[in-house]
Amino acid sequence: MIGMNATISNNILMLLKQNEKKQNDLAEALGISKQVMSNMLSGSRMINAIELHQIADYFCVSMESLMKSPADVKSVNAVHALMSEVKTESARKSLEIADEMADMLLFYARVRTNAEELDRAWEA
Numbered sequence: 001m002i003g004m005n006a007t008i009s010n011n012i013l014m015l016l017k018q019n020e021k022k023q024n025d026l027a028e029a030l031g032i033s034k035q036v037m038s039n040m041l042s043g044s045r046m047i048n049a050i051e052l053h054q055i056a057d058y059f060c061v062s063m064e065s066l067m068k069s070p071a072d073v074k075s076v077n078a079v080h081a082l083m084s085e086v087k088t089e090s091a092r093k094s095l096e097i098a099d100e101m102a103d104m105l106l107f108y109a110r111v112r113t114n115a116e117e118l119d120r121a122w123e124a
Helices: 004-018 021-029 033-044 049-059 063-067 076-081 087-122
Strands: none
Touching: 004 021, 004 033, 004 049, 004 063, 021 033, 021 049, 049 063
């Protein structure tokens, strides 16, 4: 299950792409630095309610629409959204590799969690 912050970030990235805007454009409209915007969209800084309202106004959408999970999460994956911004084939390939590695890490983390749960069941 994808977290709320990731859902919001993915929706914002999708809107940026659809409106042919850059993160810098949104940062300027909100009156924040490019670094803060980058942190917000990467998930290292939470987006507060005031900022969410400003972002909704910027894109002329409801705040609720920014918080809705898309039917297909992969279509708004942050790595996939960045792919269109990449200029060189080597950078694109590096992002693809990073995306595959992240998927593998998540898979093995789930396998480990499931194995720990099964071990606990046998101990009882």
